[in-house]
Amino acid sequence: GAVVSQHPSRVICKSGTSVKIECRSLDFQATTMFWYRQFPKQSLMLMATSNEGSKATYEQGVEKDKFLINHASLTLSTLTVTSAHPEDSSFYICSASGTSTFTDTQYFGPGTRLTVL
Amino acid sequence: AQSVTQLDSHVSVSEGTPVLLRCNYSSSYSPSLFWYVQHPNKGLQLLLKYTSAATLVKGINGFEAEFKKSETSFHLTKPSAHMSDAAEYFCVVTPRGANFGNEKLTFGTGTRLTIIP
Secondary structure, eight states, X not given: OXXXXXXXXXXXXXXXXXXXXXEEESSSXXXXXXXXXXOTTSOEEEEEEEETTSOOEEOTTXXXXXXXXXXXXXXXXXXXXXXXXXXXXXXXXXXXXXXXXXXXXXXXXXXXXXXXO | OEEEXXXXXXXXXXXXXXXXXXXXXXXXXXXXXXXXXXXXXOOEEEEEEESSSOSEEEOGGGOEEEEETTTTEEEEEESSOOGGGOXXXXXXXXXXXXXXXXXXXXXXXOEEEEEEO
């Protein structure tokens, strides 16, 4: 159990376009989802925390108008990178925690590699 | 406040020899501690976790870690390295609570493990 998927796994886009990344909990209800960003050979940086049906809470320094997060259901959260620029190129990873037996840790998705040309 | 220090950014061991990845933590609260593994371009997989039970924690793939409060350490070990163990390893701390799947995770900077054939 506790499988989290992300789509797409890789995306390449032109500068100025918007990109949406989906994070799904496949076999449990995710009451909380987290979005992380990972630069090459570096650790994960938490970008924001989202609870189902509520506005996301962003970490200091993360532009909420640039990184739009929606957690509309207990199995789906989306991260939209608006007006992407090359400096937004990164590996984006989501994690989820849920109800019942899935509250004990965060379960991570496989990540999405975004390349902005 | 909490933090994690992974003492080695890179560890190389020969196949079949023991592995030791070091982690020290600092926390204002009783911590929960985790080790995650990340293979190239993949998401994070939970290796093991310490919550409040036995201080010696056994995880997947033959890994184990020992929580030592007096030393504020949570080192990861494996008796015999396998080529498939080559990856990035992250030590993670979070405040311990009944529902700490929803707590912010604080990541160490990672240790890259290389296995020499």
